[in-house]
Amino acid sequence: MKRLLFLVFMAVLLGSCASCTKNTVTSESNNNTNPTGSKMKIKIGNSTFTATLYNNATATAFKSLLPLTVSMIELNGNEKYVDLSRNLPTNASNPGTIQNGDLMLYGSSTLVLFYKTFSTAYSYTNLGRIDDVKGLVAALGAGNVNVSFELE
Template sequence: MSFIKKFGLIIILGLVSCTAVSGDDSIDDSVKVKINDNVFDVKLENNSATQEFIKELKKGNVTVNASEYGGFEKVGNLGFSLPTSDKNIGTVPGDIVLYQGDKLSLFYGSHSWSYTKIGKIDNVDSNKLKEVLGSGDVTLEFSLK
């Protein structure tokens, strides 16, 4: 094989591999959640649920009216369904999970159950989060940065 053919093949293979790596499946982790007047950054997982969640956020903010549940989380209906990949996980304060495909839970305490992990609030103090969430219903407003 001549030098020019080898060089051309290397260039073509390089372009193909770059295209495959930079496909449209990358996750945009620039999401925030507003709770009352407090805004928190959310670090998303990279899974099919979060990819679909990002598509919904590109249409506009997603508001979840969440209620107290179990003394460790706030849970509310999304208004649409996301794909699930449930695993039995232990949650910690700040975790955001998908439950039954159409509900989001934000944890201020810990719990173990079968969920699809959506993400986690970055650098949040569990006491501050519990204070912000309060004891009653709360509105969670998710948006792209």
């Protein structure tokens, strides 16, 4: 009987320790969408947009790549993407709805700039978002486009 009580006690103890570890990891989430106050300029042709970066490890790593000019590829009539030269830290989750102006990372190295709002089943890591999306669709156009990212 003492053995049985001891085994039950150990199982409860291990279970509670496992949940403590999960809570710690969640609180340090890399998908934090609280703005850091870090501002970035995104230049597309003659248009310049200001974006606010989120407070997470992915955005911090992305800032280390700036300034950066890339040729972004059109995809699905709602986004432009480019594969970065190196992997960034990730903590992907499904946002449910993508918003016009979201800047996200797909996988560990694909930078995606969304220019239409739509529902998604895919998972992304949040980087930031454009503060005012007025004119974004026109600036990005229908095909591939050169885009520059730099800190303000």
